[in-house]
Amino acid sequence: MKAVKTSIPGTRQPRRPRLAVAKFASCDGCQLTLLNLEDELLAVGDALEVTYFPEASSRMRGGPYDIALVEGSISMPEHARQLAELRKQARVLITIGACATAGGIQALRNWADLESYKRAVYPTPAYIQSLRTSTPISEHVSVDFELWGCPIDKQQLLRVLTDVLAGVQPFLPAHSVCLDCKRQGHPCVLVAKGLPCLGPVTRTGCGAICPGMGRDCYGCFGPVEGASPGPGIPPNTASLSDHFSSQFHLIPVELVRRFRGINGYLRPFREESHAWESSNKDSDAHR
Amino acid sequence: MMLATTVSSNPFLIYPATIVARRQEAPDIVNLRLVLNDPLVRRRFRFHPGQFNMLSVMGVGEVAISIVSDPDEPEWLDHTIRLVGRVTRVIGRLEKGEVLGIRGPFGQGWPMDAARGYDVLVVTGGLGCAPVMGAIDYMFRRRSEYGTIKILHGVKTPQDLIYRERFDEWRSQPNTEVYLTSDEPGKTWHYHIGVVTELFDRVAVDPDRTVVMMCGPEIMMRVALGKLTHRGLRPDRMYVSLERRMECGIGLCGHCQMGPYFLCHDGPVMRLDRILPWLGKRGI
Amino acid sequence: MTNAIPQILPKSGFPRLIEALRAHHYRIVGPVVRDGALHWDEIAGVEDLPIGWQDTQQPGQYRLERTETTTWFGIVHGPDSIKRLTFVPREPLLTIERKAKKVTVTPQMPEPTPTALLGVRACDVAGLLVHDRIFLQGRYADPYYQVRRDALLVIAVNCTRAHKTCFCASMGTGPRAQSGYDLALTEFEDEFLVSVGSEKGREIIELLELPSASPAYQRQEQERIDACAASQVRGLQEQHRLPQGLYEVHEHPRWETVAHRCLACANCTMVCPTCFCHTVEDHPDLSHTRNERVRLWDSCFTPQHGMIHGKNFRPTIADRYRMWLTHKLASWIDQFGVSGCVGCGRCLTWCPVGIDLTEELHALMRENVDQATP
Numbered sequence: 001m002k003a004v005k006t007s008i009p010g011t012r013q014p015r016r017p018r019l020a021v022a023k024f025a026s027c028d029g030c031q032l033t034l035l036n037l038e039d040e041l042l043a044v045g046d047a048l049e050v051t052y053f054p055e056a057s058s059r060m061r062g063g064p065y066d067i068a069l070v071e072g073s074i075s076m077p078e079h080a081r082q083l084a085e086l087r088k089q090a091r092v093l094i095t096i097g098a099c100a101t102a103g104g105i106q107a108l109r110n111w112a113d114l115e116s117y118k119r120a121v122y123p124t125p126a127y128i129q130s131l132r133t134s135t136p137i138s139e140h141v142s143v144d145f146e147l148w149g150c151p152i153d154k155q156q157l158l159r160v161l162t163d164v165l166a167g168v169q170p171f172l173p174a175h176s177v178c179l180d181c182k183r184q185g186h187p188c189v190l191v192a193k194g195l196p197c198l199g200p201v202t203r204t205g206c207g208a209i210c211p212g213m214g215r216d217c218y219g220c221f222g223p224v225e226g227a228s229p230g231p232g233i234p235p236n237t238a239s240l241s242d243h244f245s246s247q248f249h250l251i252p253v254e255l256v257r258r259f260r261g262i263n264g265y266l267r268p269f270r271e272e273s274h275a276w277e278s279s280n281k282d283s284d285a286h287r
Numbered sequence: 288m289m290l291a292t293t294v295s296s297n298p299f300l301i302y303p304a305t306i307v308a309r310r311q312e313a314p315d316i317v318n319l320r321l322v323l324n325d326p327l328v329r330r331r332f333r334f335h336p337g338q339f340n341m342l343s344v345m346g347v348g349e350v351a352i353s354i355v356s357d358p359d360e361p362e363w364l365d366h367t368i369r370l371v372g373r374v375t376r377v378i379g380r381l382e383k384g385e386v387l388g389i390r391g392p393f394g395q396g397w398p399m400d401a402a403r404g405y406d407v408l409v410v411t412g413g414l415g416c417a418p419v420m421g422a423i424d425y426m427f428r429r430r431s432e433y434g435t436i437k438i439l440h441g442v443k444t445p446q447d448l449i450y451r452e453r454f455d456e457w458r459s460q461p462n463t464e465v466y467l468t469s470d471e472p473g474k475t476w477h478y479h480i481g482v483v484t485e486l487f488d489r490v491a492v493d494p495d496r497t498v499v500m501m502c503g504p505e506i507m508m509r510v511a512l513g514k515l516t517h518r519g520l521r522p523d524r525m526y527v528s529l530e531r532r533m534e535c536g537i538g539l540c541g542h543c544q545m546g547p548y549f550l551c552h553d554g555p556v557m558r559l560d561r562i563l564p565w566l567g568k569r570g571i
Numbered sequence: 572m573t574n575a576i577p578q579i580l581p582k583s584g585f586p587r588l589i590e591a592l593r594a595h596h597y598r599i600v601g602p603v604v605r606d607g608a609l610h611w612d613e614i615a616g617v618e619d620l621p622i623g624w625q626d627t628q629q630p631g632q633y634r635l636e637r638t639e640t641t642t643w644f645g646i647v648h649g650p651d652s653i654k655r656l657t658f659v660p661r662e663p664l665l666t667i668e669r670k671a672k673k674v675t676v677t678p679q680m681p682e683p684t685p686t687a688l689l690g691v692r693a694c695d696v697a698g699l700l701v702h703d704r705i706f707l708q709g710r711y712a713d714p715y716y717q718v719r720r721d722a723l724l725v726i727a728v729n730c731t732r733a734h735k736t737c738f739c740a741s742m743g744t745g746p747r748a749q750s751g752y753d754l755a756l757t758e759f760e761d762e763f764l765v766s767v768g769s770e771k772g773r774e775i776i777e778l779l780e781l782p783s784a785s786p787a788y789q790r791q792e793q794e795r796i797d798a799c800a801a802s803q804v805r806g807l808q809e810q811h812r813l814p815q816g817l818y819e820v821h822e823h824p825r826w827e828t829v830a831h832r833c834l835a836c837a838n839c840t841m842v843c844p845t846c847f848c849h850t851v852e853d854h855p856d857l858s859h860t861r862n863e864r865v866r867l868w869d870s871c872f873t874p875q876h877g878m879i880h881g882k883n884f885r886p887t888i889a890d891r892y893r894m895w896l897t898h899k900l901a902s903w904i905d906q907f908g909v910s911g912c913v914g915c916g917r918c919l920t921w922c923p924v925g926i927d928l929t930e931e932l933h934a935l936m937r938e939n940v941d942q943a944t945p
Contacts, residue, residue, distance in 0.1 A: 169373040175873040182841030183660035187608030200836035243924045298711045303674040346855030346862040371880040537711040541848035547905035570890030
């Protein structure tokens with residue numbers, strides 16, 4: 001990770017690193033996580049100079065920025081141009097949330113016909129400027145670090161800011177939700193309740209919130225491994241969905257929906273949903 | 288192998304140590320000389336050549352690094368570090384006067400007792416020369432107790448050669464041979480060009496009175512060990528220093544297993560006949 | 572001591588045992604039902620015990636139900652072994668503070684809380700003894716484990732009912748607690764037979780002045796436990812061929828077969844009473860002046876477990892499953908002198924897809940199988 005500790009030009013006096021928070025196609029929830037830091041918010045304000053953050057302040061200044069947090073997916077032609085400009089201005093660019101790292105829920109349109117959507121929703125579709133696909137930031141510019149989740153976890157955000165401020169490669173664990181679920185002592189909803197929980201193939205980071213409330217994980221932090229870019233092998237989604245199919249009697253369309261959610265466009269989840277979609281079309285096909 | 292006395296009954300406790308010297312050995316290799324801050328801890332700290340310390344950077348983490356300095360001068364702890372990981376990259380930025388944490392020394396070092404009275408063949412590749420440095424210093428301090436010392440060291444490119452002056456110094460010692468090689472040629476490189484195992488053709492080795500100390504990339508070691516076995520060297524007289532993920536250094540965290548061994552406390556130096564069944568196996 | 576004649580504790584007199592434990596300043600932790608599973612939690616009295624509850628377990632499935640019985644310890648076990656109390660999931664190790672160039676390191680030793688663990692199964696007692704070997708009897712003793720372990724009083728419950736997933740009998744660890752307990756109970760309809768396993772246990776039970784059990788009663792106890800052992804349908808019959816037998820099948824195609832099912836989710840290692848892998852994380856504050864170093868449960872199924880600067884020694888699920896099974900059943904014996912498996916069956920039950928370790932071992936070590944490299 002590039003060091004972001006800087007000094008005022010011509011002096012040895014350190015200046016606070018400049019932070020920008022930008023958004024593309026998204027719901028603003030991940031930016032709000034920064035404001036929701038509450039206990040740590042003052043310390044973050046001391047450590048960083050918030051230079052550009054439309055959600056929080058109407059005082060917006062230009063780059064360059066030391067750290068840019070980027071929310072949202074690339075969904076409109078102008079997004080791509082704005083992002084390229086932001087990348088030039090940002091020393092360290094960090095994507096925050098499922099939209100920016102995976103294309104988000106709006107990436108469901110990547111499977112659909114945009115023109116029919118436009119006609120169905122808008123009285124004057126010609127005014128709508130939209131790309132055919134919703135894509136993650138990393139498909140357009142180089143990304144220094146990706147924060148997962150819908151929304152992101154505030155402790156993970158704080159950890160990444162802490163590391164980046166110290167010039168350290170951010171540290172976040174990359175293992176399944178199950179490991180944290182068990183550490184916290186939650187009973188397994190898959191084994192003890194028969195719920196189709198995606199925890200075994202989903203990246204940790206949320207704090208196992210859903211299983212902790214007796215609900216099944218729906219994969220909002222993305223695949224545990226094998227997302228692009230990132231290390232590791234794709235998670236064994238095939239084994240898990242076979243189990244849901246044979247033991248919990250989920251039908252193919254339910255399995256397609258299971259994986260085609262917030263992170264559905266990421267390859268491991270995308271390919272799993274494709275597999276069940278084709279088995280649905282070809283009903284006697286045996287996977 | 289003797290056990291070094293541990294400095295604490297809480298093996299997770301770290302002791303602050305100050306960087307008293309820093310040398311950039313190569314663009315991605317730095318050598319740090321550390322001195323433990325607490326005089327009492329410093330006086331009690333003893334290590335064997337080939338042992339390692341866990342170095343801590345506060346707020347970043349710990350990393351296992353072998354001690355490369357002379358075990359007869361344990362007040363200075365030299366560590367040669369390749370700046371490739373999350374922790375080591377931060378270590379690489381630290382300057383003289385800054386403070387790190389130390390836990391150690393840990394692990395089994397080189398067989399200095401078993402090698403006594405024998406010729407010693409040192410075979411290293413790349414940064415693998417670092418863990419053997421202390422063993423060579425140890426032998427030169429007790430020169431009469433060891434036979435001929437032959438040092439074979441290979442690097443990828445001439446720029447990767449570190450400790451050049453120490454190799455030069457050893458070359459000038461009696462009853463000592465030093466051979467260097469580089470995979471790639473270079474303008475200032477007047478040694479051999481090729482892989483380290485090619486150097487075996489240049490050295491005479493008496494299989495009945497030679498102990499081998501080897502450290503380098505695993506693939507290099509496997510080739511080298513095969514050739515030496517072919518020349519009649521016994522697996523129970525060949526020692527290799529191995530590397531796996533080490534988090535605790537004390538055989539408790541489970542990461543550094545290689546077959547039935549915890550490399551952090553059964554190794555990192557292993558006698559070949561013990562580790563041979565596991566060497567080169569996939570997933571080990 | 573364990574050969575002493577067991578005594579009879581009527582269920583109606585159980586509160587006296589609880590009082591005696593309190594008199595010795597123990598807090599009492601026992602099995603409680605929460606969210607559809609059994610957990611270890613502090614109990615105020617008998618009323619907190621899962622009276623009348625039973626569990627059913629099979630690979631990949633766990634269910635609790637309330638029955639007509641009045642059995643107190645009718646649930647064999649839940650996902651948590653007792654390692655949660657000694658080798659805790661999150662253990663702060665050190666606080667490291669920095670002011671200018673001065674670094675202060677403070678160990679965060681746990682407060683010893685005398686704890687009577689009520690209702691520990693034989694498999695879990697065996698697991699505790701395995702952890703003692705690892706954390707206390709090796710070259711380095713772990714002081715954090717030591718503090719928690721020393722504060723523990725173990726009141727075992729011998730099993731009279733087994734699940735399809737249980738195989739303690741084949742591992743020699745149960746259904747009767749073998750050693751390592753302070754007191755051991757065997758449940759009958761209206762009373763418990765109490766055996767003393769240690770001096771600490773004797774001190775407690777002496778306060779109650781209980782009658783001794785007749786030889787007939789003791790026979791009846793043994794018959795119930797024997798019947799439980801006989802009812803177990805799984806086992807590690809290949810135990811005598813380990814460790815070497817598993818080392819020899821390193822290239823067996825079965826590793827790839829099981830990898831098609833294994834999720835590498837780490838659940839088996841979390842519920843295992845003996846799995847001890849842990850990782851250490853630094854948690855700094857924003858200004859990097861104060862740092863907490865914590866130890867967390869880790870697993871050999873995570874992507875980082877076998878990683879060094881960019882290289883992963885165990886990249887595939889087959890590699891990780893082989894690492895786990897070979898360590899658990901084979902190299903553990905070389906390392907610690909005992910098997911890493913106590914036969915509790917939790918890894919079968921709590922595997923989301925129900926992978927059965929005994930079945931995998933059978934498949935790997937079946938004679939006359941084609942062991943060619945796939």
